[in-house]
Amino acid sequence: MYNPFLSLIGSHDLGIDLGTANTLVYARGKGIIIAEPSVVAMHRRTKEVVAVGAEAKAMVGKTPSSIIAVRPLKDGVIADFDVVEKMLHYFINKAGSRRQRVVVGVPSGVTEVEKRAAKDAAENAGARRAFVVEEPMAAAIGAGLPIVDPIGSMIVDIGGGTTEVAVISLGGIVVNHSLRIAGDEIDEAIIQYARREHNILIGERMAEKAKIAAGSAYPLDEEVTVTLRGRDLLTGLPKAVEVSSVELREGIAGPVSSIVEEVRIALEETPPELVADIMEHGIMLAGGGALLHGLDRRIMAETRMPVHIADDPLSCVARGAGRMVEEFRDPKYQKILEETESSRYGRRKARR
Numbered sequence: 001m002y003n004p005f006l007s008l009i010g011s012h013d014l015g016i017d018l019g020t021a022n023t024l025v026y027a028r029g030k031g032i033i034i035a036e037p038s039v040v041a042m043h044r045r046t047k048e049v050v051a052v053g054a055e056a057k058a059m060v061g062k063t064p065s066s067i068i069a070v071r072p073l074k075d076g077v078i079a080d081f082d083v084v085e086k087m088l089h090y091f092i093n094k095a096g097s098r099r100q101r102v103v104v105g106v107p108s109g110v111t112e113v114e115k116r117a118a119k120d121a122a123e124n125a126g127a128r129r130a131f132v133v134e135e136p137m138a139a140a141i142g143a144g145l146p147i148v149d150p151i152g153s154m155i156v157d158i159g160g161g162t163t164e165v166a167v168i169s170l171g172g173i174v175v176n177h178s179l180r181i182a183g184d185e186i187d188e189a190i191i192q193y194a195r196r197e198h199n200i201l202i203g204e205r206m207a208e209k210a211k212i213a214a215g216s217a218y219p220l221d222e223e224v225t226v227t228l229r230g231r232d233l234l235t236g237l238p239k240a241v242e243v244s245s246v247e248l249r250e251g252i253a254g255p256v257s258s259i260v261e262e263v264r265i266a267l268e269e270t271p272p273e274l275v276a277d278i279m280e281h282g283i284m285l286a287g288g289g290a291l292l293h294g295l296d297r298r299i300m301a302e303t304r305m306p307v308h309i310a311d312d313p314l315s316c317v318a319r320g321a322g323r324m325v326e327e328f329r330d331p332k333y334q335k336i337l338e339e340t341e342s343s344r345y346g347r348r349k350a351r352r
Helices: 081-095 112-124 137-143 183-198 204-214 243-252 255-269 271-281 295-303 312-328 331-341
Strands: 014-018 023-025 031-037 039-044 049-052 065-071 102-104 128-132 153-158 163-169 172-179 225-232 238-244 284-285 307-309 350-352
Touching: 014 081, 014 137, 014 312, 023 081, 023 312, 031 312, 039 081, 049 081, 081 112, 102 112, 102 137, 102 312, 112 128, 112 225, 112 284, 128 137, 128 238, 128 312, 128 331, 137 163, 137 284, 137 312, 153 255, 153 271, 163 255, 172 255, 183 204, 183 225, 183 238, 183 243, 183 255, 204 225, 204 238, 204 243, 225 243, 238 243, 243 255, 255 295, 284 295, 284 312, 295 307, 295 312, 312 331
Parallel strands: 014 102, 102 128, 153 284, 172 350, 284 307
Antiparallel strands: 014 023, 023 031, 039 049, 039 065, 153 163, 163 172, 225 238
């Protein structure tokens, strides 16, 4: 009987973290070879691609009227299929892996149509066969959690568009929440804070820089300041204001509280034996949002559980998908991909 998991063995099969903010590509036998923003610049009229990735992100907010720079994924799902296909075509070609297998990470809360769109985009972009894997499972594999053991492991994957909270045991997802509040909403909260409190209009890149430099979810040992630069809404002239990490923490309190509350709700739904395991081994944070200063301490204070940040949290999903393409023959990974293929998902709750 034909088995797609054992055929087409090649040296350049790919694991792709198709993220709202960044796309990472893991090549079999090589590791992560691409890590670039999920941005495409194109001509407004002809839709011809001008730039992809880091080069395109540098154009955001700075293009002439004839060129637009867009992020084709929103809240972790495909908002513009054609543009995503062009972006994947670029990354797959750059990896030198056309006509090979591709494993794509997708948020757990997406619909069957959205999962099919991710697969179709990869296949139309040059993959010979594409599979999708739920991002929390891929992140858990990438973070080195014992997913097949009879031990409860909790992973919190905070990306650009979605926050995935999952409890995994015996190779399956027991509790799974997908929240469409993550890094992008924190950036937007900073933009709204600057407008509301300082009458200054700042862009997405400025908000992201401020978040990285001084954003926090818990009081810091030493508070810091950052300069916001933008346009004065009253005079229309350039303006710069200095804000502290204390002020920014208040500005982003809304989305941060939503993320922490989702973790609490997931714990409340977790069977007691698995909660005992999590109390012993802790909660693992992955994704770019895990790097928000003090987020681990905030979750620890709210849940009374130990909290750990994964090694290189930005690449956990890509490394997890890569581990699957490295070991396609491994029965535990075949089972995960087979379940994904047939849409036999575990318990899931999507929250908006």
